[in-house]
Amino acid sequence: MTSNIVETHGQIAKNYYQEGKRKKALAACKKAIELNQDVEIAYQVMGDVLKDLGETQAAGDAFAKLGEFYVSQAKYQKGAVAYRRATKLRPNYSVYYKDLGNALTHNHVYWYNRELKQILIDEGFLDEAITCYQKAIELGFNTFWVSLNLGDALTARNRLEEAASVYQTALRRKVQRAYPDFVDRYWNSAKVNGPDFIIIGAAKCGTTSLYEYMVEHPQIVQTVKKEIDFFINFERGLDWYLSHFPPTPKGKVNFLSGEASTSYFNHNETRTRLLEQFPNTKLIAILRNPVDRAISHYHNNRKYSGEKRSLHDAMHDEIEALSGLQDRLKGGGQYWKNQQGYLWLGLYVYFIQEWMNVFPPEQFLIFQSEEFYSAPAKTMQQVFEFLELPDYQLTDYKKYNKGSYSPAEEELRQELSAFYKPHNQKLEEYLGRSFNWK
Template sequence: MVQCKADCKYPCDESEPRRHPTAMEWKYIFSMRNLTIFVACAVAALVYIVLDTVDLRNHFKKLSVGEGSNIFLDQNDSSSIHVTAKTTSDIKSLYGRLNVEDYLQIRSYNSCYSLTDSASPFAHSEETLLPDVERQHRGCRKRLPDFVIIGAKKCGTGALTYFLNTHPGIAWAGREIHFFDANYDKGLSWYTQRMPYTTAKQLVFEKTPKYFVFPHDVPRKMYTDLSPTVKIVLILCDPVRRAVSDFLHESLIRSSVGQRMETSRIPNHYFLATNFAESVMEKSGNLNYYNELIDTGIYIKHILRWLEYFPPSQIHAVDAGLFKSDIVSEMQRLEKFLEVPAYFNASHFYYNSDSEVYCLTFPIKICPSAVHGRTLRTADEKVLRVLREFYRPYNRHLSKLLNWKLTWMDG
């Protein structure tokens, strides 16, 4: 037998079996190993957090959005803005009071276009389109609209469109496309190509007021061709005032030889005489309610057709009267409906006492036409009374459907 050292606990003779650790000894061994692994993992996690925090400073742009609050915009995460919007609904305004420089920075992070012209930071043109490599990096593509402004015509769709288009997370197609009423035979690929390039941080929309009333199957087409979840935006106004404004608008178009060829391809059911009264009243003294001037203002009739395909949660109606008197609240309601970060606030608008409308003052000045304020002065008061009486029951039913008193209701 080989002699062992004094401190040898086991027999040194290899012919004799070694004693295995007891159950208590094994438990001790495993406990020490687990503790070692836990400590190692904790140290590694701490090192990762420290390094990641340092790295974040290089990849995030810190923007001040008002006293005591900040937001971070991830230049590489295409979903960050929409996630933030849904998880910080208690914040009054994500963007707050930005200066023009901050606004351009935010918009440039979202956009597929360079913002070389501060006077028009939301214009989309081939000249300002980012290079292919940069567009690919940002995930830029042309896609079908996330929402559509469908009307009603001459109720302020133009002002609503221009105001919405200044939101850093929204992009407009740039003009009325008239796909579902006049160009449907050209196909969805043609329609898609009329949209601007957008990133996943942006919502894209188009505006064609004709869709609200014509053709009859536009709701079905949008449901099928766009998406069952596409959102619909309406702005509704006093139907009497709308009819007079529409008459003036259509009369101006027909007097312009340059525009007559362009508008001739868009179907309509207008009858226009030399003045408004002769246009809407028949010789018998009855109202010509088949005339599109009048029919468009029967809002409840057209909304019910849209409700056949889209639930109320996907249709947002703006009262043009409130849009005119409390524009900030109306724009903020619309932001919540579209699920975009809060942006609009009182500092973005000012009231123009001459035209009696709100105008945009940030990031550029945009002021809607004052023609709507002068429309009723051009019509015969007797005819206006006939129209108010005609629309009264339809307005009452519309008020019940929307669950609010319309600003133009007289009782």
């Protein structure tokens, strides 16, 4: 009953507006909003009515409310359109630009979600994003996140020199906040060395938690962001890559900096590119039971990337696809037409072998996610020792990017365990250690 009443208020508002009865339309909009239903139509009509009446500030606020509603529903494209209308009505109000930027770049990690990025390109929003961030900075809303997102938008437009400058500005602000004395003492005198370490993977194995724990160490200085993905976007150039790194002085007290891009783990050209540019970089890999990794990967795609299949169907589809796969390192075009790599990315041994064919074993630290989460302080002690840093104990080892979903059926888990068993055995033999995955 309530739903029908609310729908009527929204439709009445729309009808009144189309008939030119603006005041009645406005009253109907307010009633719909009061009932907290049908707000999409209500704010849309309200914004149009107030604009027609010359009440630009109130109209801008109505469209901003519409944008807020769309973003709450994960309708980021529509949210961006609503915020664009708000900025046109109040071009000097920085809050709208911030909200527009958030809508354009909204994702759990910036806007690297493929579908959202494609929307930005298809709809021509990249130039709009650049403009809105520049305007926000001009109006004084000059936060780290605004600068970072501006750098990302400039990068997507291939304006790499501008992006590099913006990244350095963002990074300086980030480092200043975390290390108040560092910028004054070292920023203009120390050298940018690039990565002292890289967490190469694997995806959905705890790399975010690992990186966040590492940068708590007082001698590890953060990059502008965790995942840079440079070695799979090598055409952006070394200057662009180095703009993500702080200057790190070497001497009596060494400071280190590094990144964590899980895309590197299974990318064939990354290994040789890294060797050519930074041959002494230390490499860290964290490996999770591949069954758990695959299930986590599936649920992540289900939530963020439009996966429609059931877990059972997705896993069985890939088992069948992998059974006839000739090149385990690349997968092949036919494989990637229909599969997401849920199981493929857990074939760790083949990727580790390729990495160790390029870099010597002493430059690697490889450990299990299960051990990492059960004894994080002990694991981090090993990490800092590997990096030749003094031990450092955190006050809290919280889990980052922790997923929440129902456990897989035991029969499916058994099938996946059987699929991985020979590959896990090869990994144990190659590394000379037991992982005890079931």
